[in-house]
Amino acid sequence: MTLCSSCSITCDFDGTVTPADTTDLILARFALPQWEEVEAQWVSGQISSRECMHRQVGLLRADEKSLNALIDEIPLTDGFEKFMLFAEKHDLRPRIVSDGLDYVIRRVLSNHGFSEIPVIANRLMLTGDGFDLEFPHSSSACGSGVCKCAAVAAESGRRTILIGDGRSDICLSDQTDLVMARQGMPLESHCREKGRPYKSFSNFFDIITLFEDGLTEPSLRA
Numbered sequence: 001m002t003l004c005s006s007c008s009i010t011c012d013f014d015g016t017v018t019p020a021d022t023t024d025l026i027l028a029r030f031a032l033p034q035w036e037e038v039e040a041q042w043v044s045g046q047i048s049s050r051e052c053m054h055r056q057v058g059l060l061r062a063d064e065k066s067l068n069a070l071i072d073e074i075p076l077t078d079g080f081e082k083f084m085l086f087a088e089k090h091d092l093r094p095r096i097v098s099d100g101l102d103y104v105i106r107r108v109l110s111n112h113g114f115s116e117i118p119v120i121a122n123r124l125m126l127t128g129d130g131f132d133l134e135f136p137h138s139s140s141a142c143g144s145g146v147c148k149c150a151a152v153a154a155e156s157g158r159r160t161i162l163i164g165d166g167r168s169d170i171c172l173s174d175q176t177d178l179v180m181a182r183q184g185m186p187l188e189s190h191c192r193e194k195g196r197p198y199k200s201f202s203n204f205f206d207i208i209t210l211f212e213d214g215l216t217e218p219s220l221r222a
Contacts, residue, residue, distance in 0.1 A: 008152065009092055009095070010148070010163070010172070011094045011096055011097070011164070012168070012169050013096050013098035017108075018075065022071070022100060022101070022104050022105075023100050025074070026060070026070060026071075026101075027060070030070075038052055039056070049099060049144050049167075050138060051143075053099070053122065053133060054145075057124065057133040058130070058132070060130060061130065072111060077203050078205060080204045090211070095119070096109075096118065096120065097121075097146065097152070098119070098121040098168075101121060101133075102121035103124040105119050120146060121137070122134070122146060133145070142171075149175055152172060152175065159178075161178045162178070163201075164180070164182070165182035165185040165188075167186050173198075179198040180210065181198045182200075182202065183201065183202045
């Protein structure tokens with residue numbers, strides 16, 4: 001039996017593929033102080049995450065060279081390289097679906113030799129006056145910049161696995177066949193509170209073990 005050969009694996013990026021939220025790292029380094037006020041408005045539910053990110057990106061004050069220098073310091077979560085080798089061996093074909101910044105995600109992945117991984121994310125644009133943000137994967141029914149549910153719906157007919165950690169993964173977690181939630185993060189708390197079955201991980205070595213321990217098609221929801 002092949003290892004989950006018909007699965008669609010959706011992997012979050014910030015706080016999942018990377019140990020920390022890369023957007024927050026960039027805002028903390030380069031944005032005007034008001035970015036934290038905007039963040040508080042989102043956390044309290046006053047604005048959507050899409051509006052939050054658009055306003056925060058508008059507060060960035062950095063040139064391309066400085067931005068790239070920071071991005072190039074961002075590490076991957078332990079075991080991610082081994083997981084990608086494991087995925088290639090078993091034809092698992094994960095893709096990144098993130099409510100983060102595509103420019104950042106692609107540069108981080110490319111720095112580590114993974115430029116071929118498909119990425120769905122918000123489009124960061126460097127303009128003459130600074131930065132702007134577009135949302136090519138948004139939905140009128142969703143407040144996120146990237147509607148992860150719509151992205152996964154496009155994979156209809158396939159069993160779905162979500163690997164994630166944060167608030168942007170919560171809606172999708174209720175619609176997938178299996179959730180892998182990072183320990184101690186909002187997605188795990190949501191699954192526990194709602195009685196939603198999930199597998200817990202702290203790094204990608206754990207995720208490899210979950211697959212090796214028998215994650216095959218008939219037992220996906222076990």
